[in-house]
């Protein structure tokens with residue numbers, strides 16, 4: 001119940017709450033601004049999202065990016081998103097576990113990419129089901145840092161930093177930093193507005 005209330009708070013808190021508690025949350029309506037801000041600052045035109053859900057973030061950023069890949073594990077949600085984006089030729093909705101499927105898509109990418117890693121179990125979300133892993137985050141990070149695009153200047157943003165408590169497949173932020181360090185010293189890992197940033201130092 002507390003986790004559910006935290007989710008509601010994280011998704012819908014008004015902006016004045018963010019000002020009071022800047023490290024706790026960024027509401028859903030504002031999150032796409034963090035993505036666009038980083039994309040514009042770094043001139044990145046390729047976007048990879050894990051966890052499409054209803055496609056609201058995908059939709060909000062779709063006008064900016066040349067190419068978007070969005071992954072969703074739940075079939076009904078994939079079908080809804082494929083219908084929603086049928087007319088948007090720059091969006092590809094991919095069905096499957098992003099911890100597994102990401103490695104099949106990255107070879108198609110030859111530019112720096114912004115990642116929005118948001119594919120995880122969300123209690124109380126319509127249609128979202130519980131799968132074996134609450135979060136594929138470790139597989140996703142290891143896939144990115146061993147892939148063909150590992151030497152590009154990618155920006156990795158992970159939603160819901162509060163989940164990173166060392167349980168249910170979530171590393172702590174320090175553990176996450178050590179995972180990244182295994183592959184590269186080029187990136188900083190820090191939390192801002194309840195988003196984990198993994199960005200070139």
Ligand SMILES: C[S@@+](CC[C@H](N)C(=O)[O-])C[C@H]1O[C@@H](n2cnc3c(N)ncnc32)[C@H](O)[C@@H]1O
Pocket residue numbers: 049050051052053054055056057058071072073074077096097098099118119120121122125127128129131134135136
């Ligand atoms: C918090 S919602 C995503 C919200 C969406 N990114 C947005 O900004 O509106 C999490 C979604 O991740 C999906 N999901 C859970 N585990 C996944 C996995 N291993 N691979 C891909 N998607 C997953 C869930 O079905 C759910 O739709």
